[in-house]
Amino acid sequence: MKMSAMAAVVGLAFTSSAAFADPVNLTLSGGNPGGLWSLLGAGIDRAVKADDGDSVVTYQATGGGFANIGLLGGNRTDLGLLHDAEAQIALEGGEPFQGPIENMRAIGYMYNWAPMHFFLDRGMAEEYGIESLADIADSGAPIRVGINRSGNITSNVALAMLEQVGVTEESLQEMGGQFVRAGANEQADLIQDGRLDMITNGIFINHSSFRSVDENSDVVLLSVPEEVVTATNEQFGTGTMTIPADSYSNQSEDISTVALGALLVATEGMDEETAHSLAQSLVTNIDEVRAVHSSMKQLDPELLATPSVLEFHPGAARAYEEAGLIN
Structure with a gap:
């Protein structure tokens, strides 16, 4: 080798x-x-x-x-x-x-x-026509979004990426949604229990928390607009990574995203x-x-x-x- x-x-x-x-x-x-x-x-x-x-x-x-x-x-x-x-x-x-x-x-x-992942409940994704981060702001979906705890860099990155597509705490509240602060394993439990609709994190593909979500919840992995990846990398000094198709159950295409x-x-x-x-x-x-x-x-x-x-x-x-x- x-x-x-x-x-x-x-x-x-x-x-x-x-x-x-x-x-x-x-x-x-x-x-x-x-x-x-x-x-x-x-x-x-x-x-x-x-x-x-x-x-x-x-x-x-x-x-x-x-x-x-x-x-x-x-x-x-x-x-x-x-x-x-x-x-x-x-x-x-x-x-x-x-x-x-x-x-x-x-x-x-x-x-x-360690790529940024954005998993959304498949039922909500289909009901509101959400396939990409860019679809959320105008969807009207009352999404409860899991964001890592303050002090964890993935929360900074996730919030910045969502803000670039027009998703803020105020816009979520207007649609009946909210940000919920929770660590990776806690997010997995919350979406499985129906207390979250979407989870975000920047960790390895098929990390144990993501495997648990994929196996126990019906979720889809949202795509990320190229301009969001570019802007985030410029802001945070991060890189770009592709999550290969079929890394998760309902993922039929490659997803290009920000990588820590x-x-x-x-x-x-x-x-x-x-x-x-x-x-x-x-x-x-x-x-x-x-x-x-x-x-x-x-x-x-x-x-x-x-x-x-x-x-x-x-x-x-x-x-x-x-x-x-x-x-």
């Missing part, structure tokens, strides 16, 4: 320098205990230990990306996981920040395949050799990270070295240059 071959070549290129690198001892701020980010923390720790048994990356659970940006901005953690959209908001000093956070530097892109990604981030104050050693270990021992969950199998060295909304730390950039991943 291309990834295995690439990792092998890169590993040969790094062998001599990795043998003499000092061990790293870093704290990584992630998300909920037991979630994907905690698994990524374990994989990153195993990757650095593969090069030096004395190295350690200690994972600490936090409130997620916004909280991690606050810790990084205050130099109270060595590393943080955060979404690209959260980083974009922080750079601009948007809520919940009091001003721009400018000391963050990327170590690597961990994934970019996650970054491993340090501060500009991290020692260059430490950042170099960390990025080097991630590339040479990428299988340790890929093994943490089936959703991470797509991770490859090229993605790690993909530019994002944040500049690379000079040490990480040097590691990727040495590996031939960037010029």
